[in-house]
Amino acid sequence: MESAASTPDPADVESIDAIVTAAYDGISGPAGKKRDWERERSLYFPGARLIPTAMKAGGENVDLAPQILDIEGFIARVEPFFKENGFYEKEIARRTEQFGNIAHVWSIYESRHNEDDPEPFMRGINSIQLFNDGKRWWIVNIYWQQESAESPIPEKYLN
Numbered sequence: 001m002e003s004a005a006s007t008p009d010p011a012d013v014e015s016i017d018a019i020v021t022a023a024y025d026g027i028s029g030p031a032g033k034k035r036d037w038e039r040e041r042s043l044y045f046p047g048a049r050l051i052p053t054a055m056k057a058g059g060e061n062v063d064l065a066p067q068i069l070d071i072e073g074f075i076a077r078v079e080p081f082f083k084e085n086g087f088y089e090k091e092i093a094r095r096t097e098q099f100g101n102i103a104h105v106w107s108i109y110e111s112r113h114n115e116d117d118p119e120p121f122m123r124g125i126n127s128i129q130l131f132n133d134g135k136r137w138w139i140v141n142i143y144w145q146q147e148s149a150e151s152p153i154p155e156k157y158l159n
Helices: 016-027 037-041 071-084
Strands: 044-055 064-066 088-099 102-112 122-132 137-146
Touching: 016 037, 016 088, 016 102, 016 122, 016 137, 037 071, 044 071
Parallel strands: 044 137
Antiparallel strands: 044 064, 088 102, 102 122, 122 137
């Protein structure tokens, strides 16, 4: 059941560690560098969703709401930002639960504009649901929220 977009590098999908690392690696790079979207597409199960939790637009309305995207919608959302800005995201902590062929990864991340920036401009948590079809791991969903003053990342997730 390979993705219609491309065949994955077997090393990217052989384990939970590998696919999570590949997902972060695929979106990271300097400003203006075209990301390897075929590689990124190959990580996602057909119909997978990428769901940022973002503030609704408009004045002082700070209600959070999920934005449900497929991989193409995600690419369209981030490409303009990547053209103008460096973006390096890396995992700094993780909790993983697995049962049979499904897994849930609670992946804590930091984002920087340059790899050597001393401090991240953003941190947050990715809730990643994975499926193993007996041959490889697939990302089914990534649902995330960035840290804010009102919602700091709890220490228990950073250890």
